[in-house]
Amino acid sequence: MNTADSGGSAGVRVEIEDVQSGALRPRPVPYEGKFVFLRVDDRHAGRALLRRLLPVTSGGLPSADLSRDAWVAVAFTHQGLRALGVPQDSLDSFPRAFREGMAARAERIGDVGANAPAHWEAPFGSGDVHIALSALSSDTAQLDEELERARAAYEDTPGVRVIWQQDVHQLPTGRTTFGFRDGISHPNIEGVGLPGSNPQEAPIKAGEFILGYPDETGNLPPMPRPDVLGRNGTYVAVRKIHTDVAAWRRYLRANSSSAEEEALLAAKMVGRWPSGAPLTLAPEHDDPELAADPQRVNNFLYREHDDRGLRCPAGAHIRRNNPRDATIVGDARMHRLIRRGTTYGPPLPEGVLEDDGADRGLVGVFIGAHLERQFEFIKAEWVNDGNFIGYPGEKDPVAGHHDGTGSVTIPGKPVRRRLRNLPSFVVTRGGEYCFVPGLRALRWLAEMED
Amino acid sequence: MTATAQPSRSAHPERPGRSDGVCSEFTVFTEIKPGHADALREVLATLADAADDERVHAAVRQIGTLHDARHVIFDNDTRFMFASVFDGSWDAYIDDFAKTVVGERFDKVFSHSEGFPGISDPGVKDWFVAHQAPAGVFVSAYPDLTVQQIYKDHRVEEAFEEVLDTPEFRAALENPANAELVATPAFQKLLEEASA
Numbered sequence: 001m002n003t004a005d006s007g008g009s010a011g012v013r014v015e016i017e018d019v020q021s022g023a024l025r026p027r028p029v030p031y032e033g034k035f036v037f038l039r040v041d042d043r044h045a046g047r048a049l050l051r052r053l054l055p056v057t058s059g060g061l062p063s064a065d066l067s068r069d070a071w072v073a074v075a076f077t078h079q080g081l082r083a084l085g086v087p088q089d090s091l092d093s094f095p096r097a098f099r100e101g102m103a104a105r106a107e108r109i110g111d112v113g114a115n116a117p118a119h120w121e122a123p124f125g126s127g128d129v130h131i132a133l134s135a136l137s138s139d140t141a142q143l144d145e146e147l148e149r150a151r152a153a154y155e156d157t158p159g160v161r162v163i164w165q166q167d168v169h170q171l172p173t174g175r176t177t178f179g180f181r182d183g184i185s186h187p188n189i190e191g192v193g194l195p196g197s198n199p200q201e202a203p204i205k206a207g208e209f210i211l212g213y214p215d216e217t218g219n220l221p222p223m224p225r226p227d228v229l230g231r232n233g234t235y236v237a238v239r240k241i242h243t244d245v246a247a248w249r250r251y252l253r254a255n256s257s258s259a260e261e262e263a264l265l266a267a268k269m270v271g272r273w274p275s276g277a278p279l280t281l282a283p284e285h286d287d288p289e290l291a292a293d294p295q296r297v298n299n300f301l302y303r304e305h306d307d308r309g310l311r312c313p314a315g316a317h318i319r320r321n322n323p324r325d326a327t328i329v330g331d332a333r334m335h336r337l338i339r340r341g342t343t344y345g346p347p348l349p350e351g352v353l354e355d356d357g358a359d360r361g362l363v364g365v366f367i368g369a370h371l372e373r374q375f376e377f378i379k380a381e382w383v384n385d386g387n388f389i390g391y392p393g394e395k396d397p398v399a400g401h402h403d404g405t406g407s408v409t410i411p412g413k414p415v416r417r418r419l420r421n422l423p424s425f426v427v428t429r430g431g432e433y434c435f436v437p438g439l440r441a442l443r444w445l446a447e448m449e450d
Numbered sequence: 451m452t453a454t455a456q457p458s459r460s461a462h463p464e465r466p467g468r469s470d471g472v473c474s475e476f477t478v479f480t481e482i483k484p485g486h487a488d489a490l491r492e493v494l495a496t497l498a499d500a501a502d503d504e505r506v507h508a509a510v511r512q513i514g515t516l517h518d519a520r521h522v523i524f525d526n527d528t529r530f531m532f533a534s535v536f537d538g539s540w541d542a543y544i545d546d547f548a549k550t551v552v553g554e555r556f557d558k559v560f561s562h563s564e565g566f567p568g569i570s571d572p573g574v575k576d577w578f579v580a581h582q583a584p585a586g587v588f589v590s591a592y593p594d595l596t597v598q599q600i601y602k603d604h605r606v607e608e609a610f611e612e613v614l615d616t617p618e619f620r621a622a623l624e625n626p627a628n629a630e631l632v633a634t635p636a637f638q639k640l641l642e643e644a645s646a
Binding site for chain 2: 216217218219222329330331334373377380381385387388390392
C-alpha cells in the first residue's frame with residue numbers, strides 16, 4: 001500500500017470505529033456484492049429491523065484478518081427517515097439536496113432525456129426506497145454469510161418489504177464493462193488512518209467526508225439535528241448506470257484506423273489504459289507492470305508535466321472527475337468524492353460490436369459530506385460541461401450524456417484532434433441520495449420511541 | 451473562434467436571477483451599517499486603485515467565470531449595490547472563492563453591510579439570495595461565450611494576427627505545394643478573416 005497516510009500527524013482524529021465501513025472502506029479486489037432496497041410500511045417494524053441489523057452492520061477500517069473481509073452498510077433516504085418516524089424538526093434540519101432527493105435534482109445533474117426520472121427503473125425516484133442495504137466482500141462465501149444474516153433480519157420483519165435487489169461482481173477480466181480497471185483512486189483523508197492512493201495528494205479535511213469534523217472551508221459540514229444523528233455520518237449518491245458497450249466499441253472503431261490507434265483513443269477518453277496505467281505516466285502505450293505497482297499506479301499530478309493535457313487530455317474521464325492540481329476554474333479540493341463503482345450484468349464478449357440486448361453497467365456510489373458541493377457540482381460543472389477546463393459545452397466523453405452532437409478535444413502536436421458527433425455510452429437507470437449514519441446514530445434511530 | 455459544441459445551460463431552480471445563454475446576472479442590494487459608508491468607500495477605493503490594477507485583474511481572472519462587477523453606494527450612503535455577470539450561476543464556485551484573495555475582498559466589502567454572516571459562513575448563499583433582486587431584463591451581446599472562451603478567442607486572435615504579420619505566411623499562401631490546403635472552405639474562411 002501507499003503511505004500518504006496522515007492519520008498520525010493530523011490534529012483531528014476521526015472516530016473511525018463509529019463510521020460505517022460502507023462509507024470509507026475502499027472496494028476490495030476482486031469483489032462480490034449486493035444492493036437491497038427496502039420499503040418501511042410501519043415505523044415500529046422499521047425500527048425493529050434496525051435493531052436486528054445493528055449487529056450485522058460494521059464500522060471501521062479493513063481488518064488485517066482476511067476471514068473478516070465482508071461488510072454490510074445501512075443507508076436511508078429522506079423518505080426513509082420519515083417512514084421510521086424521525087421527528088419533523090430533525091427531518092427539516094437535513095440539507096436541501098438530500099431532502100429533495102436525486103430525482104428532484106435530475107435537471108441540475110444532467111439526468112434529462114432518456115436519463116430522466118420518468119424513464120428510471122422502478123422503484124428509483126418513486127419515494128418508495130426507504131432503506132438501502134449494501135454488502136460487499138472480496139469473498140463469495142463471506143458475502144453469502146453476511147447477506148444471510150441481513151436477510152434473516154429483513155425477512156423476519158413484517159411491515160418491511162424488499163422492493164429491489166441488484167447483484168454486483170467483478171468481471172472475470174477484473175475490469176469494467178468498458179474494459180478498464182477501476183477502483184484505483186482513493187482520497188487521502190486527514191485523521192482517518194487509511195492511506196490515500198496518491199502519495200502526492202495533500203490530506204483532505206475529514207469534514208469533506210464525515211459529519212462532525214471541520215471541512216476544507218474551516219467550518220463543520222451542515223449537521224442534522226439532533227447531534228447524535230449526524231455525527232460520523234455521511235451522504236451517498238447511489239446510481240445505477242447502464243453502459244452501451246457496443247456503441248463505445250463501434251465509436252472507437254469508426255474513429256481510428258488501427259488496433260493501436262483504437263487503444264490510444266480509448267485511453268485518451270478514459271485517461272488510463274485498460275490495465276489502469278495512467279496516460280500521464282504511460283503516454284504512448286499500456287504499461288501493465290506500472291499498473292500493478294500500487295506505489296506508482298496513482299502517483300501523479302498534472303500541472304508540472306501535463307497541464308496542457310498532451311498526455312492525458314484535460315477532458316479525459318479520470319482527469320475531469322479528479323483534476324488533482326491541474327489548472328481549472330475553482331479549487332479541486334472543494335470537490336473531492338469517494339467513488340466506488342461495482343459492475344452488474346455479463347460482459348459483452350470481446351470483439352463484439354453489436355448490442356446483445358443484455359443489461360450491463362455499474363452501480364456507482366459517490367460518498368461525501370456535501371451532496372451539493374461535491375456530487376452535484378461535479379456532475380454539473382465537470383461531467384456535463386467543460387468550461388472549467390476551457391472547453392465550454394464539452395462533456396465527459398465516457399460518463400457525459402451526449403446526444404449525438406457531443407465533441408471531445410484531444411490535445412496533440414502540431415494540432416489537437418476534435419472528435420465529433422459523440423453518442424451517449426451510458427444511460428442513468430436511476431439513483432437515490434442516502435444518508436449513511438454512524439453506528440451510534442443507527443442505534444438512536446433503532447431506539448426511537450412513540 | 452466560438453465553440454461549436456452547444457454550451458450547457460444548467461438549471462438552478464432555487465437561485466433567482468436572469469440568464470441569457472451561458473451567463474446570468476446577479477445583483478444584490480444591502481443596507482450599509484450606520485456610519486460605515488466612509489469605511490466602505492475606502493475599501494472600494496483600494497479595489498479600484500489604478501496602481502493596483504494588475505493585482506485587481508489577476509484576482510478577477512482567478513475567478514474565471516466573472517464577466518464584470520460593480521459596487522455602488524447610493525441613497526445617501528445608506529444602501530449598497532453589487533451587480534455582476536457570471537457564467538453559469540454565481541453560487542457554483544462561491545465556496546471555492548471564499549478561500550482566495552477574491553473571497554477576502556468580498557468579505558471586506560460586505561462586512562459593512564447589515565447582517566452579513568461572512569463569506570465562509572455556511573449560510574452565506576442564503577443571505578445573498580435574501581438580498582438579491584432579479585433583473586427584469588438581462589441581455590448579453592455574446593450569450594454563447596463564457597469568460598474562458600473569450601480568453602481563448604483573444605489568445606487565438608493575437609496569435610493569428612502575428613502569423614499574418616510574417617512574410618513567410620504570405621509566401622506559403624502563394625506556394626503551389628499549399629494550394630490544396632488554401633482551397634479548402636475552412637482555410638478560405640480563415641483568409642476571409644485575414645483579408646481585412
